Amino acid sequence: MRFSEIKTHLSKFRVGIAGAGGLGSNCAVALARSGIGTLVIADFDIIEEPNLNRQYYFTDQIGLMKTVALKENISRINPDVFVIIHQKKLDRINIPEIFSGCNIIVEAFDNSAMKEMMIETVQIKMPGIPLVVGSGMAGWGNTNDLISRKIDDTLYICGDEYSEVSDSLPPFAPRVGIVANMQANVVIELLMNIK
């Protein structure tokens, strides 16, 4: 496939992103630059100053809804991407509705209980839809511990699966960005395998 054909191919797909924080905002931007046709982004939060150490937002966007600001930022990077936003806290009921029609879903929450809820919901209520999870990316260094791991055709894990955020091990742009881009890379790999 030539580059122009690859771009046409990727433009046919719809990818869901659950959360628009460090993982979600960076993953969405990577997917937008790659020319994914439609991104469905859900988050209920507003941008606060501490988010800017890793999340794809700007100082003049503090106080805005993350979904609204991310849609704006994506339109400035690649206006051809169709971005659908949902300002909602995701739960077991609304996840299948919000992400229906998505070819792949990216789990991009910060809280581990939400990650668990997301995996259970997608695996049980949306069988066959691949979910790409981020787990373990706090702190700095240990770059080579960050891996992407295929569990089976519907579940992929990116991260080191051990470093949890705490006051002494905060999330930083490099490791969060690596994992977010790993998730985007898995998404593109899976989409390129669809005929």
Add this chain to the structure above:
Amino acid sequence: MKILLNDREEEFMKESVSVNEMLLIKKFSFKMRIIKINGILISKEKYDTTFIHDGDDVQMIYLMSGG
């Protein structure tokens, strides 16, 4: 019985163990995790009533906060 646990072979002295027994025997105490047996996700409420048998493929994923 012998099972695959995260792609590694593990041997247990019993013919089958519940998911919770397996976690106890292996001393896996970290709570935030997902377990799949032969590709099927096992919800937490079923850890006592779901049994692991010889030859099963068990995948365990640790969920860390941060993102």
